[in-house]
Amino acid sequence: MYRYIKGIVTQINPQHIVVENNGVGYLVLSPVPYQYKIGEETTVVTYLHVREDIFQLYGFKDEETLNLFLKLISVSGIGPKSAMSIVAFDDTNKIIAAIETSDAKYLTKFPGIGMKSAQQIILDLKGKLVNDELDMQLLSDNSKDVAAALEALGYNKKEIAKSLKHVNFDQDLNKALKEALAILLK
Structure with a gap:
């Protein structure tokens, strides 16, 4: 409903800020x-969460964080509170990399997960957070090494990206x- 709010930050609390716009103060969970x-005048990218008993406005510094938050709350059993703790705790690229490389152990370090x-x-989210193109910045060290080896063998980036989605990188490099x-030879 509200895509963003541009205004002056008038209050900062441990879980929210208040952004004033045209005389109205919006309490935004951040x-x-x-x-x-x-x-400071700022633009807060927002998501309005509506339940039968409450309307909550969540705000983020950028679209990337909002998009990750929206993907996380689409997962069964993950609500806005858990999703907020995940996006608050770490860089979005690291979180996406953990999901794409099936690093469940990394995700359990977040409160409530x-x-x-x-x-x-x-x-629910593996393969849905990045494009089919190979994004080397999102990959773990093992997956970078596997991608480099596959590229040296003549596979293109699209083929490599598709195969890496299905590889478990918790095992050693040779097995991965x-x-x-x-997967590529199937």
Whole structure:
């Protein structure tokens, strides 16, 4: 409903900020409210969460964080509170990389996310957070090495990206490379 609010930050609290726009103060729940400064004009990218008993406005510094938040709340068992704790805790690229490389252990470090929730996040979001193009910045060291090896063997980036989506990088590098090759040779 509200895509963004542009205004002056008038209050900062541990879980929210207040952004004044045309005489109206909007209470905006923020993953990292202290990134804003009182008196500063800012644009907050927002999401209005509506339940039968409450309307909550969530705000983010950029579209990328908002998009990750929206994807996370689409996962069964992950609500706005859990999604906020995830996006507040770490860089969005690291979170996306953990999901794309099936790193459930990494995801369990976030408050309120156990192994079952982490696996559900991976199951629901793996392959949906990045384009089919190979984005080397999002990949872990093991997946970068596997991607480089596959590229040296003559595979194009699109083929590599598709195969890496299905490889488990928790295993050692040789096994991961064999798994990627098996996928490509099917």
